[in-house]
Amino acid sequence: MPEIRSDPYSFSYGIDSVVDAGPTPVELPVRARLRPAEKLLAPQLDALLALPNIDDFIASQLAPYLKDVSILSPARFREVLAQTSFGLRFAAESRPHAARSLGGAAGLLADEIRMRELLQMYLTALLEV
Numbered sequence: 001m002p003e004i005r006s007d008p009y010s011f012s013y014g015i016d017s018v019v020d021a022g023p024t025p026v027e028l029p030v031r032a033r034l035r036p037a038e039k040l041l042a043p044q045l046d047a048l049l050a051l052p053n054i055d056d057f058i059a060s061q062l063a064p065y066l067k068d069v070s071i072l073s074p075a076r077f078r079e080v081l082a083q084t085s086f087g088l089r090f091a092a093e094s095r096p097h098a099a100r101s102l103g104g105a106a107g108l109l110a111d112e113i114r115m116r117e118l119l120q121m122y123l124t125a126l127l128e129v
Helices: 044-049 054-062 074-094 096-128
Strands: none
Touching: 074 096
C-alpha cells in the first residue's frame, strides 16, 4: 500500500551549509537595443507547428519593413517625428511644384505631434491626481 503524507515537501537530509556569496551584479540590456513588444520572438514550438494561412500572408504584406526597430521606442519615435516634420517643411519650401502636398503632410504631422504632446500632458495630470 502506498504511503500517503499530508506534507508535500519531505527532506531526507538537512542543510549542510549556507554560503553567502554576496549580491551578484545584474547587467541590464542597453535600452536602445531592446526589441519592441510587437517583435518578440515566437516560441519555437509555435513556430514549428503553426501552419501559414491567408491572415499570416496579409499581415506579412501589410507590416512595414524597418531597418532599425529602435525607432519604435517612445523617445526615439518622438525624435524621428520631429526630424520628419522638419524635413517635410524644408522640402515644401525647396520644391514649389510639390509645396502644397508636402505642406499638407507637414501640417498633418504637426497636428499629430501636438496631439501626442496633449496626450502626454493629460497622462501626467492623471498620474499626479
